[in-house]
Amino acid sequence: MPGANMLEFTDDNFQSDVIGSDIPVLVDFWAEWCMPCRMLAPTIEEIANEFEGTVKVGKLDTDKNRTVSVEHKITAIPTVIIFKGGEVAKKFVGLTNKQDLEAALKELTAPA
Numbered sequence: 192m193p194g195a196n197m198l199e200f201t202d203d204n205f206q207s208d209v210i211g212s213d214i215p216v217l218v219d220f221w222a223e224w225c226m227p228c229r230m231l232a233p234t235i236e237e238i239a240n241e242f243e244g245t246v247k248v249g250k251l252d253t254d255k256n257r258t259v260s261v262e263h264k265i266t267a268i269p270t271v272i273i274f275k276g277g278e279v280a281k282k283f284v285g286l287t288n289k290q291d292l293e294a295a296l297k298e299l300t301a302p303a
Contacts, residue, residue, distance in 0.1 A: 196240050197239045197250065198247060199249055200218055200249045200250065201255070208247070215296065216248075217235075217238065217242075218273075220272070221250055221251070227285065235248060237289065246299075253268055273295055280299055
């Protein structure tokens, strides 16, 4: 599933890898049976490659990782949340286009 620049987030590693990250983190909340999630997957992979080194990008299977999904009130998938400094910076619910994700990440990684 995850490519070279794609991480896999779980209930076990979410706190350290996402909340504790010193760089922004894009999390794709998905499930195996979700067709829109599958349609979004190539876009998430492209984002992971484009933002390598400046943003962590990964996926969290909502069926296998219920704790994090409930904590972040994931009621529809795909949901993409971008975390910065351990906080939710941007949230996209539903099939999201690459341009919107790129714009949000560029805004969050721009020098202050």
